[in-house]
Amino acid sequence: MSEQVLTSKLINANPTIYTPSKTSHRVLTEQDEKEDIEDLIDAQEVFDLIRSVTDPEHPLTLEELNVTQLEHVTVNDKDNRVSIEFTPTIPHCSMATLIGLCIRVRLLRSLPERFKVDIMVRKGTHQSEQAVNKQLNDKERVAAALENTHLLEVVNQCLSTAGFRGEPIIR
Amino acid sequence: MAAYLEQIVELKGHTDRVWSVAWSPTGKVLASCGGDKTVRLWVPVSDANPSEWICTHVLEGSHKRTIRNISWSPDGRQLSTASFDALTGIWERDESGEFECVATLEGHENETKAVSWSSSGTLLATCGRDKSVWIWEVTSDNDFECLSVLQEHTQDVKMIMWHPTKELLASASYDDSIKIWREDDDDWYCSDTLEGHDSTVWAIDFDKTGEYLVSASDDKTLKFWRCYYPNNQEGIVTVRNEPKWKCVCTLSGYHQRCIYSVSWSKVHGCIASGSGDNTIRVFKEDEPSISSTLNGISGTTTPNFSLVASISSAHGIADVNRVQWYPTEEHSDWLASAGDDGVVRIWRFVEKN
Numbered sequence: 001m002s003e004q005v006l007t008s009k010l011i012n013a014n015p016t017i018y019t020p021s022k023t024s025h026r027v028l029t030e031q032d033e034k035e036d037i038e039d040l041i042d043a044q045e046v047f048d049l050i051r052s053v054t055d056p057e058h059p060l061t062l063e064e065l066n067v068t069q070l071e072h073v074t075v076n077d078k079d080n081r082v083s084i085e086f087t088p089t090i091p092h093c094s095m096a097t098l099i100g101l102c103i104r105v106r107l108l109r110s111l112p113e114r115f116k117v118d119i120m121v122r123k124g125t126h127q128s129e130q131a132v133n134k135q136l137n138d139k140e141r142v143a144a145a146l147e148n149t150h151l152l153e154v155v156n157q158c159l160s161t162a163g164f165r166g167e168p169i170i171r
Numbered sequence: 172m173a174a175y176l177e178q179i180v181e182l183k184g185h186t187d188r189v190w191s192v193a194w195s196p197t198g199k200v201l202a203s204c205g206g207d208k209t210v211r212l213w214v215p216v217s218d219a220n221p222s223e224w225i226c227t228h229v230l231e232g233s234h235k236r237t238i239r240n241i242s243w244s245p246d247g248r249q250l251s252t253a254s255f256d257a258l259t260g261i262w263e264r265d266e267s268g269e270f271e272c273v274a275t276l277e278g279h280e281n282e283t284k285a286v287s288w289s290s291s292g293t294l295l296a297t298c299g300r301d302k303s304v305w306i307w308e309v310t311s312d313n314d315f316e317c318l319s320v321l322q323e324h325t326q327d328v329k330m331i332m333w334h335p336t337k338e339l340l341a342s343a344s345y346d347d348s349i350k351i352w353r354e355d356d357d358d359w360y361c362s363d364t365l366e367g368h369d370s371t372v373w374a375i376d377f378d379k380t381g382e383y384l385v386s387a388s389d390d391k392t393l394k395f396w397r398c399y400y401p402n403n404q405e406g407i408v409t410v411r412n413e414p415k416w417k418c419v420c421t422l423s424g425y426h427q428r429c430i431y432s433v434s435w436s437k438v439h440g441c442i443a444s445g446s447g448d449n450t451i452r453v454f455k456e457d458e459p460s461i462s463s464t465l466n467g468i469s470g471t472t473t474p475n476f477s478l479v480a481s482i483s484s485a486h487g488i489a490d491v492n493r494v495q496w497y498p499t500e501e502h503s504d505w506l507a508s509a510g511d512d513g514v515v516r517i518w519r520f521v522e523k524n
Binding site for chain 2: 134139
């Protein structure tokens with residue numbers, strides 16, 4: 001996974017920037033505020049966890065680049081399943097694996113351990129869709145990648161903004 | 172007939188996921204390894220009480236990254252480790268009973284994923300992310316000489332396993348195939364490629380005769396392969412006088428996520444599988460039907476396997492990375508398992524009539 005990170009040339013120099021929609025923020029209900037009711041993990045919560053991850057080559061979030069969208073997050077709390085589809089900005093984006101890895105690491109660190117997470121490139125949006133998907137969902141490859149200190153630094157850099165959860169980022 | 176798995180003991184000590192476990196050839200010691208870069212050796216406190224075990228050794232310091240896999244030499248004196256740091260370690264028990272790293276084998280470009288000793292103890296095989304399989308000859312004084320570097324897989328090689336008696340090696344790969352390697356006059360070559368799985372093949376194991384092979388895959392199936400020799404009576408076509416491996420049974424629908432491990436008992440013939448769906452399942456070969464026996468075609472019919480026992484949440488909410496049956500008659504009903512929860516468990520397989 002590491003070789004792509006080392007290229008300095010921008011893969012997509014002029015990406016389209018999308019304005020996050022305000023309605024996509026969670027509106028707290030009375031139920032949410034109650035302490036004694038256990039909040040289930042839902043798609044909104046998972047989307048909030050990943051939307052502000054910074055793209056590996058632009059100072060923009062995955063949400064601003066439309067790489068991640070709420071509609072492409074599926075959560076089944078009862079069965080402990082999370083499935084995420086993301087959309088690379090261009091079909092030959094060599095950063096796709098790294099973006100997927102960032103999403104995986106973010107969820108590894110913030111979701112309850114009981115969840116099994118599948119991360120896929122959205123169908124038809126990348127020329128090596130199958131290869132990227134296979135790599136992202138091979139836990140041995142992911143484990144090995146995370147022992148690569150250089151790669152881990154890059155991932156951590158992308159994740160440094162993740163906590164903004166869709167709020168404006170002060171860089 | 173009802174059968175089930177009951178836990179005998181859980182072994183805690185690893186501080187990260189446990190990738191693999193390996194019984195010593197006599198079954199007296201269980202070794203485990205994982206993401207914390209250590210190998211731990213476990214023994215029961217007494218033969219009378221199998222529910223109490225202690226960790227007698229922690230082998231550490233030689234690998235800088237995850238230890239993915241371990242394998243004992245057939246005499247039980249040596250233990251080898253395959254690590255993501257690209258090295259293979261050889262550990263030897265000295266007279267005082269301590270283990271010392273006596274050799275490290277270099278060669279793989281990056282992660283070494285598995286290591287396996289041949290039944291004679293004279294050959295060692297390693298494989299890794301660099302798509303290669305290496306065959307090493309074990310000479311005296313812990314000298315290991317590379318005999319061959321086999322590079323026919325097109326992706327990572329996840330696991331390798333020697334035939335139980337012959338010098339024949341099987342390898343499983345991220346390229347969805349299994350390859351069989353043989354030697355002819357010091358030349359190692361691929362004698363067969365087994366295709367049929369739709370995704371990564373994570374694990375393989377032979378039955379005790381070595382005539383059958385089982386494989387476990389990310390496609391959530393187990394496949395059983397049978398070896399057909401030239402001029403076999405079933406009329407299976409063989410090429411260039413090489414035995415041909417053919418898939419004779421596929422088990423699907425038993426696991427909901429990737430199957431990471433499979434173990435075929437050399438004693439009682441049951442097959443255990445461990446998966447990312449947190450379950451361990453045990454399968455047993457069906458008895459040949461009476462009619463096929465009467466017709467005198469038993470042994471030539473294709474085998475079928477049935478689920479006989481299961482444990483869901485074998486490691487709680489965590490993936491099961493490895494299962495392995497106890498190697499000898501003494502406790503052949505014991506099954507060891509390793510999980511992402513950092514725990515090693517030993518189960519008893521109970522069959523009731």
